[in-house]
Amino acid sequence: MIILGTGTLAHAQECFIGEVRWFGGNFAPRGWAVLEGQLLPINQNQALFAILGTQYGGDGRTTFGLPDLRGRSLLGKGQGPGLSNRRIGEKGGEERHRLTVQEMPVHAHEARGANVKGTEEFPGGNLIAGSNKGNSSAFVPRSKQITPLSPATIGPAGGNQFHDIMSPYAVLTPIVCLQGVFPSRN
Template identity: 45%
Template sequence: MSDPYVGQIEMFAFGFAPKGWAICAGQTLPIAQNQVLFALLGTTFGGNGTSTFNLPDLRGRLPMGQGNGQGLSPRTVGQMGGEATHTLLLNETPAHQHTLAAAAHADTATNTDAPGPTVVLATTTGKQKGKSMPVTIYATDTAPNQALAPAAIGTNNGGQPHNNMMPYLTLNFCIALQGIFPSRP
């Protein structure tokens, strides 16, 4: 690799920073020993600006290009955001409905006292010699479900955060501490 630009960030497939580079882990550096890098970064990533400045922290983060793409939010160098997990709020779920369906049909009761794979339990009130009493009836389940009048069931939201990460491969982001000072256009 030829001499990098000071402040250039590269990905490495090994777990250390080469000589003249530092891992992008948000560490604080003294300005006095890193004046060239400070001239480029300033306090964009932190530090007090009089004696210290910070390197970018790319641990567990994805880099994003600066600017304002069509239909996208504007992003500036050093801006951080996002979250590793997220709990959806009601206003973040799309509008939708759940259809309620039921079977409506008359059937002849069968002579059985236990449900089976083709029978369903129905409870009703019957009359015997002028007395009202509960009667358990099993009927074959032959009618298809039919949509009822438009109705929606209440929201059911677990309220738990979910993982908010795309598939990833971890590499080592390092920044050049030494090299060529980049000229401005």
């Protein structure tokens, strides 16, 4: 939820402790903290600790962590229809990715040929022939001896480079309410 406004609506006392908002400035207003994964002392932030616990870090005795939203998109907790289950505090994803052989669709680079003069004009069930030198027939029956193709013909291709997988984005500062109304569960 993005809340834009002035006056009492935007004041920290009108928010729920633990509420996250997006802010257009490069700082956190009074009563708020930027979400950069920092540890906070429990004894100075008991209400927020009661809500967050240690799901974002900390030892649970003297410190607890805030979520680190630097460079991250947000997902709702739980499991939507046909989607993976996501739990609070979980991190995942990547900005760039290099495909592995296991991630490529199943396919074949197989090509068969025969190093003989072509005798057939149509490919159906036949092999590619060797040099034709003016002969209009480019194929031979499958019964001829198969010749492996050069590795340059069917060898590896591609640059093995990373590719971006990020959606278009706009950057704002994520902040959390430290001082406000303690949210009731009912």
